[in-house]
Amino acid sequence: MVNVVFLHPDLGIGGAERLVVDAALALRSKGCKVQIWTAHYDPDHCFSETKDPDLPIVCVGDWLPTSICGYFHALCAYIRMVYVALFLIFFSGVEFDVVFCDQVSACIPVIRLTRRKKKVLFYCHFPDQLLTVRSSFLKRLYRAPIDRLEEATTGMADCVVVNSQFTAGVFKRTFKSLSSVHTDVLYPSLNFSTFDTEPAELDGLIPTEKSFVFLSINRYERKKNLALALEALKDLQGRLSGDEWKKVHLVMAGGYDERVPENVDHYKELKDLSTKLGLSDSVSFLRSFSDEQKISLLHHCTCVLYTPSNEHFGIVPVEAMYMRCPVIAVNSGGPLESIADGETGFLCDPQPACFAEAMEKFVKDPGQRQGMGEAGRDRVLKRFSLDAFSEQLYQYICKLTE
Known part of the structure; x- marks a missing residue:
């Protein structure tokens, strides 16, 4: 049995969350053992499948801030996900073979800290750096190291998949240093039931x-x-x-x-x-x-x-x-x-x-x-x-x- 851990920043009700939940259910149906680890989970603001006791949800690090005085959202998101990854590796005792992560790639090098090299699949919904408006010099200065970190850590994944041909093209144009990285398209699906x-x-x-x-x-x-x-x-x-x-x-x-x-x-x-x-x-x-x-x-x-x-x-x-x-x-x-x-x-x-x-x-x-x-x-x-x-x-x- 393959043990797969999903790392996701905020298990709410958006399209990314729908994908993660469906992916976890899909692998469970194939006989994999799955868990979803996240920095925020509210049972009253989530998809109904997450309340299934056979789909374990582990929430750690929600005490960390999501912003600082209304700013630095990206930095806080990175810190929260790094904390989740660190907790998983050093304090949880959970055995896993593959980590499925999305949205925040900063946790990937943390996974590499394990004694036995674990495999990482990164699902790219869209480059995070393109979701932010650079309205000032200070904003551009703040985002520059975060953008470089996103590109470098995304390239550390063992497998990168994207949600559409459109995103695949954007990925290549945005992450120029990752031109050799092959990206497959895995369209999101529907659980028809x-x-x-x-x-x-x-x-x-x-x-x-x-x-x-x-x-x-x-x-x-x-x-x-x-x-x-x-x-x-x-x-x-x-x-x-x-x-x-x-x-x-x-x-x-x-x-x-x-x-x-x-x-x-x-x-x-x-x-x-x-x-x-x-x-x-x-x-x-x-x-x-x-x-x-x-x-x-x-x-x-x-x-x-x-x-x-x-x-x-x-x-x-x-x-x-x-x-x-x-x-x-x-x-x-x-x-x-x-x-x-x-x-x-x-x-x-x-x-x-x-x-x-x-x-x-x-x-x-x-x-x-x-x-x-x-x-x-x-x-x-x-x-x-x-x-x-x-x-x-x-x-x-x-x-x-x-």
């Missing part, structure tokens, strides 16, 4: 008189460009008759953590924007929704609006397509690989008018949802099944332990 449940009632989330429900699912972060959904809805209003507009509604469902100031601030910004645009009666906001609520929303909505540009992969479009729900997404990044334009949804420029034009098609031709929905379901079954993901990941683990 999670979605194959009877949809629950919406409990008043959507007014009953609304026939066309557009759904945005993403964390309340500015880089997700959620305002685009609101602005597109306003543009759509001008394209429809009064009777048609009365049947349209938008649900903004987002990951929300009160510990994260940006989540709190951006949620308020979006609500203020909906009021400013005169859309308050046509928009519902939902924070930190449950898996049951997400499944119900995907089942009942007309279409999903996916607004981030250059998204590394984006699991939401895949979830939506599996639920036979078309997707309107920005024509860049991962959605170029997951969505078939004109077949399972529409790929658009990140402009309100472009999104509104695509949204209008579903209002004018309601039957389009069914055809695209079936095509989306077929695409997910062929390309993003958990079985294919599990087998590919298991083969990586087997090669590392040969």
Whole structure:
């Protein structure tokens, strides 16, 4: 039996966390013994599978700060993950053969401190250094050594996999000293059984008189460009008759953590924007929704609006397509690989008018949802099944332990 330990910074409810949980479940199904180690875990703010007693979650180092006076988030994240790795190696007594780590590569050289060399698989969702805006000289000065450390430590992994062809290209352009490092693409998957449940009632989330429900699912972060959904809805209003507009509604469902100031601030910004645009009666906001609520929303909505540009992969479009729900997404990044334009949804420029034009098609031709929905379901079954993901990941683990 192969023992695999997962190291992840914060076991919340984002796409990276979904990948880690699915990877752990996949390897467990292949007979591996798995544990997830993290610096933060809140059972009330996580995926339901993490509450399974057969999927051990170990949380250490949560007492360490996540920032210093609201700054130095990256430095604190690195320190927290190094602490987790040190605790695993020197104080836990846990036996392991392979470490699966993602997001923070600084823990990789710590793994090398073990007497017997352990193998490391690093999953690159996206280079961390590209997720930060360098708005000042001091910020660039602060990030310079962290960026170099990220590149150097990523190159120490025995195996590097990425979540899309798009990310693979970005990896090569960003980490120039790692040109010899081979990166395989391991697309995130869906655990279909999670979605194959009877949809629950919406409990008043959507007014009953609304026939066309557009759904945005993403964390309340500015880089997700959620305002685009609101602005597109306003543009759509001008394209429809009064009777048609009365049947349209938008649900903004987002990951929300009160510990994260940006989540709190951006949620308020979006609500203020909906009021400013005169859309308050046509928009519902939902924070930190449950898996049951997400499944119900995907089942009942007309279409999903996916607004981030250059998204590394984006699991939401895949979830939506599996639920036979078309997707309107920005024509860049991962959605170029997951969505078939004109077949399972529409790929658009990140402009309100472009999104509104695509949204209008579903209002004018309601039957389009069914055809695209079936095509989306077929695409997910062929390309993003958990079985294919599990087998590919298991083969990586087997090669590392040969």
